[in-house]
Amino acid sequence: MKGPVVSWFGMEIKGKSGSLTRREFVATGAIGSALLASGCKTAVNANWEFLAPGEARTLAAICDQIVPADGFPSASQAGVVNYIDRQLARFYRPHRDAYREGLKKAQELVRTTHGQGLEALTAEQQLQAALLIEKEQAEFFDLVRRHTFEGYYGSPRHGGNRDAVSWRMLGLAEPPLLGRAQYDLRKADGK
């Protein structure tokens, strides 16, 4: 079962926007849910620009609470950790310390309360841990929340929203329809 997920992230490592068929898309989402439900470690890429592998795993666990898999890919499956990591080497350079310290504190917090690392917890425990992080490290959590949404719902060109998954999820035409000035829109309007 792990095979397809690794290949999903294999595409992410190369930074290519591999296009998925409808069937693959649904399958990946389903595997994502299964992974989360069984509390498996989330697959992460080892070639980060800024994050250490351990930090990336922790961040992936937090991001996947903010946008969990539910039949549509989770944040990390859609490349959000990739997005945040790339931006921490670029536009988010000023947030580097916040991430480095925030992730460390979050892990310490979770170890104190749950006895093990965030990514090793069950889905239900991860949700409780995320709520705790939101309460205890409000500023850091808000930052991750904001960046996660940017990565998940923003333009695919920055490494998140892989293959425009979130736009497809919302029912937006992808690729977008352009050049419709020639059509009579009053008909589409039902008038």
Next chain:
Amino acid sequence: MKRVNAVVIGAGAAGGIVAKELACAGLSVVLLERGKWYTAADCRKDDLRNQRTTVLGNAFGPEEEGNPRIWVDAKGQAHTALANEGPYQNNAACVGGGTLSYGAQAWRYMPQDFRMRSIYGAPEGSSLEDWPISYDDLEPFYDKAEWEIGVSGDYSGTPFHGPRRRDLPMPPLPPGKEFGILEPAAKRLGLHPFHIPMARNSIPYNGRGPCMRCRWCVGFACEVDAKNGSQNTVIPVALNTGNCELRTGCLVKEILTDERGRARGVAYFDERGRLQEQPADVVVVSGCAVESARLLLNSKSKLFPNGLGNRYDQVGRHFQGHHYTGAVGYFDSETYDDIGPGASIAISDYNHGTPGLCGGGMLANEFIRLPIHMVDRMPPGTPRWGVGHKQAMRQWHKRSIVVMGPTQQIPTAAGRVTVDPAVKDKWGIPVARFEGNSHPHTFEIGDAQAKRAEAWLKEAGAIHTSVMTHKTEMVSAGQHQAGTCRMGNDPHGSVVNRFCQVHDVDNLFVIDSSVHVTNGGFNPVLTIMAIAYYASDSLVRTWKGTEMRS
């Protein structure tokens, strides 16, 4: 450098028009722009990096590094703002200025907007004032802007506008789904909905094609060049005369004056960072409200120790923009048609005439929301994150309408732009500093407008609504920034006269939104353009070869 008749600083909405009008009248013109010249080919539909959503930077300048500004909060604490952050109050830095990437709403102000003090009196603590010119003075120039720049729309649905000599040159775009939902609801409420006037081709015009109705409009350059800004209308005309030279990448350091106190040209850093001097008979400042004020304040000399035009400490005061409020409505059926630009229907029933309120503003539906714009606009009670938030995004993204509008701000003398005593930009020039706030009555008007937006959405069938109101800690000016070099007859209470001429320097003009006494309850660009045509017209008429007739 060779002396020219006029140097125009800033190639935005106003500067482009001034350059064109002067060049067509035979004056030699140098047009200086600190940014680059982008074209339709530079359109990149990037939801995270454009002029409106700037989390990954400004698409059309200025650069985030080396251009800080300082803002002072309600407690008096100073903060640094980078060019892509909200408190920076950014417009854009490129040829075309804001008009390259704007949403292109091209409103006329109403006759009452020029007489705010006479109609309402000045609320205590405010600096509400009448303009020294009227709607009728500007009407011919509004008309000229609508036809030369190119505006589509239809005013026939509303009686709430000033007299017009003729219709707009282009019909509105065919209505989309939101128009179809909101129009009958407004009529049931006794309101007068109509098509938003837009500087956008709905049919081929001026040699360019019509809008192709994509999802990415406000904040983006237009891929098919159907949005009309100064960069694709008047500036090419100015250059075609052979009388105008456009220099990009040039940041003006100061306006130079002679021993008689007249402007003699400008000193600027060219695109390679070299300090240059451009002598000129006339200097026109068109840098938009923040940068125009900053330039005057930074142009100090023995005769003008506090900066040009600032003899009575007026430069930078009455800083204003618009206070945006509104509501989101959530519907049980789809409202989303993916047909841009989205903003299409407006009412101006609430701009004036509400007892107890000093003005108001128009209300219109918002441009198409990109998904990133909706993450914090889910119905009340939606979880901020997690499965519940993700489900809500799926549920509501295509079933929501946003109605909002620009409340006319009540200006204060304390809400102002100054220059920071310590912080400098990468050229070593003191940066702009924002102090003070709008008059608190502004927020009362904004709250009333938000309730009206909500009522409209409910009438249209919204099953949930959420109201968007807030109280800002500083003047909310942004892309609609205005008011820092007030136009007036009294030199003690204003910076320029009714012809945009600085009171005590007769060959120095400020022609942009800085001169707005009040900023209307509408997007300001068409008024900026009308004033540019109007002021250029009087400049050309008093021009006598190498100087102004006084």
